[in-house]
Amino acid sequence: MSGDYKFDTLSLHAGHVPDERHGSRAVPIHQTTSYVFQNTEHAAALYNQELGGHLYTRISNPTVAVLEQRIAALEGGVAATATASGMAALATAVLVLCSQDDHIVSSSRMYGANINLLENTLPRFGITTSFVDPSDLAGIEKAIKPNTKMIFGEVIGNPGLDIMDVEAVAKIADKAGIPLMLDCTFNTPWLLKPFTLGANIIIHSLTKWIGGHGVAIGGAVVDGGNFDWGQNDKFPTIAGPHYAMDGINFYEEFGPAAFTAKFRAEGMYNFGPSLSPTNAFHILQGMETLPLRMQRHMDNTAKMLAFLSGHDQVAWVRHPSLADHPGHELAKRMMPRGAGSIIVFGLKGGRDAGRTFIESVELASHLANVGDAKTLVIHPASTTHSHISAEAMIEGGLSDDMIRLSVGLEDFDDIKADFEMAFRAAAKQQKARG
């Protein structure tokens, strides 16, 4: 071969070469907890990370490893570790990086559970977070303290769709000597590969577009290998002796993959947020068609935006591809192929009209997920964000009439007909109320 394989090829192949014994073309499901050691020396070598290989599925598994290598390849990272969910990815990554009395600077415009973890759960363990509007670069810089260990945010915020300027925030993080960690669930590597803009760690909920079919929960933490953990004394458990493996210094021994080595040796080993091999298999099936699906998601999103923007019952529509979105120019520059397939909008008639709409659609599904091949709708104020206080909702740029739409891959004419029918139902109800 002459060069490196391209994105679409990697989506299909990365991480797996048919084995010599059976020649299985598809990735086999290694549904096993454990692996027979060749001898005691082999066992010891695996525990000591002298050799690559698998010893226990809580720590690694051959099917899961294919998924990990595939996502690492698609992102252009040095390594990836898969987890049982997107939340497991975030929680474990934070716990691997941060200790008691550490601090995080985070975007205030994020998925409800991300906010909850940082705002309410982690402070119980002595890890605190300052939340900043992701477009407020000066505010992000100002929020950094001597004990800050990372900047965190979503590239496309859920559900407000705020866009983070990855390159600018990466520069702030770099100057402060701390990593930039991003939740890239909404953009996927097909829209943006943030390591190329200086991000250092990427978190995915694989449950969404990457899996793409709504059949399996999963997550991943991808290591850009582009953060120098030894540049200051902020990360003593990576660039200093660690209790695991004889006081290992992950930074000296594993260099660009130091974070991943620690993630495996401590995060997977002690917390055990492992992805099941069968779920990894299902997610891999989805990954194979990620480029095809993303293109179609973008095409249908463009049609949906035109439809909603022109509809007289729609009070407002928000999407980064629309010229009136504050992140429009930034999104166009960072993500020329599109800014994701989530659209948020409100109906004239507010919360009640919204509820009638959601209860009237037949083709679109009313549920909590996003990024499925099928079109999904939800009312965040009463569901995903119901645990977030009213002030935090407003701080997060959310209004209570907002409908979040995850545009699917159906024939657009059919989604449009479904929406028109539900709009009529909402209008009828509004009229009845007078």
Added chain:
Amino acid sequence: MKHQLFDTSIHIATGGRPFANDGQALVLLHGSGQNHLTWVLQSRYFAYRGFPVLAPDFPGHGLSGGTPLDSIEAMAAWLIALLDSLEVKTACLVGHSQGCLVAIDAAARYPSRITRLGLIAGALAIPVNDQLLTMSDKALAKAISVMTSWGHGPMAHMHDNTQPGHSFLGYGNRLMASNNEMALRNDLMACNQYSAGQDAATKITQPVICILAGADRMTPLKHGIAMANSLVNSQKIILAGAGHMLPAERPAEVNHALRGFLAT
């Protein structure tokens, strides 16, 4: 460990165990634009099997300070100075690529110090094409990505890795990017200019193992075979289908072959 040599702080990987000097060492020599991390899966492996491992970062590479050396002869002399200052009397040198040239040069000039050689994906001369030389000067990131690509075999390009979750290409790129920005350029120039390999080979009587890669696009297999044939006391092993980055791509086979060789 950190070691001071000629007023420069030198990083030497010892495989996660303190270096226990019994007068002899197993010294792992990295290739062009690489550093001690080439040997991630060798240094721990051998250190935990009782070998006193030293995998130094040459000046300007990895975690060592200083500026990169500019000839193979200078690297060999530096290596001997390092052994002197560590009070290591004799060493088995294991080189990868450019590290093979350094090992050969040192073994020929300091025969009493060097007891054995392991030559991995090497040759007696490593000419570098002009395009790559220019790129390493004018477009370092491109040179790194081209070398990482050429340096890996078909399995690595498929991201099939014995280390769960790891990408050869991603890791390879980052490893090289972590060096001093003069490192690759100086290394490639040094390789390109080194012409004493054939002559040095005739002086080497120590036992040698050559571990060669069947799909090597950096130091093609036929040059590796010629190297093995020029060394009187040598054996060779060819790993079919593997790329130039053998220590990472085929760690189990490399370690097994080296260990067998060291036991004889």
